[in-house]
Amino acid sequence: MGGGGFSMNDGATALDRYVLDLTGRPRPNVCFVPTASGDADSYVERFRDAFASWDCAVDHLSLFKRTDTELVDILAESDVIYVGGGSTLNLLALWRLHGLDAALSARAARRDLVVCGLSAGALCWFEGGITDSYGPRLRPLADGLGWARGSVCPHYDGEPGRRPAYHAAVAAGTLAPGYALDDGAAIHLVDGEPYRFVTELPKARAYRVEAGPNGDRESELPMVRL
Numbered sequence: 209m210g211g212g213g214f215s216m217n218d219g220a221t222a223l224d225r226y227v228l229d230l231t232g233r234p235r236p237n238v239c240f241v242p243t244a245s246g247d248a249d250s251y252v253e254r255f256r257d258a259f260a261s262w263d264c265a266v267d268h269l270s271l272f273k274r275t276d277t278e279l280v281d282i283l284a285e286s287d288v289i290y291v292g293g294g295s296t297l298n299l300l301a302l303w304r305l306h307g308l309d310a311a312l313s314a315r316a317a318r319r320d321l322v323v324c325g326l327s328a329g330a331l332c333w334f335e336g337g338i339t340d341s342y343g344p345r346l347r348p349l350a351d352g353l354g355w356a357r358g359s360v361c362p363h364y365d366g367e368p369g370r371r372p373a374y375h376a377a378v379a380a381g382t383l384a385p386g387y388a389l390d391d392g393a394a395i396h397l398v399d400g401e402p403y404r405f406v407t408e409l410p411k412a413r414a415y416r417v418e419a420g421p422n423g424d425r426e427s428e429l430p431m432v433r434l
Contacts, residue, residue, distance in 0.1 A: 210389025244294025291329030297341035359386030
């Protein structure tokens with residue numbers, strides 16, 4: 209998700225419902241991972257409140273307040289891993305230090321798993337993308353988890369500097385070609401490959417951004433309205 213969902217709205221939204229429906233389960237287990245926000249208690253509470261009225265079981269995984277429970281045990285029953293926004297740089301560093309990246313890969317290999325997120329929670333799954341994690345200036349980050357090939361730019365229409373920063377990074381070859389997502393728009397991937405592009409807002413769009421003969425090239429993608 210470029211943005212949207214419960215994180216940017218008053219309660220759960222059509223994008224959140226779409227994610228739950230992908231599991232095909234009548235009562236999916238949803239695990240919220242708020243690492244990028246420093247495991248902010250208020251963010252966890254918003255997640256729990258947003259999903260309370262839907263037929264699902266909710267839990268969250270904290271790396272700042274580790275308990276005696278092993279990561280693999282926390283993930284074992286999860287059908288959805290929902291990653292919140294914040295600092296992508298900090299998220300990746302902590303996941304790797306705690307071994308959460310490996311635990312997630314092991315869990316995904318055992319049976320179907322839906323992973324999702326917005327902003328940092330979207331960028332982390334790709335090879336790279338545009339982030340403000342380094343400070344006030346938007347910069348490319350090129351060491352994502354690589355579950356999805358290429359790069360991504362969230363908040364494409366939400367922050368004025370995103371578009372030029374992403375275009376420049378792709379044109380220079382600093383980032384691989386990829387996708388730009390407006391707030392409210394999302395890319396649905398299956399095994400790391402694009403399946404469809406969906407939106408919960410009338411004007412939210414997704415774009416393919418590539419390096420062209422004259423620098424960069426942006427193409428609007430067909431959207432499915434939720």
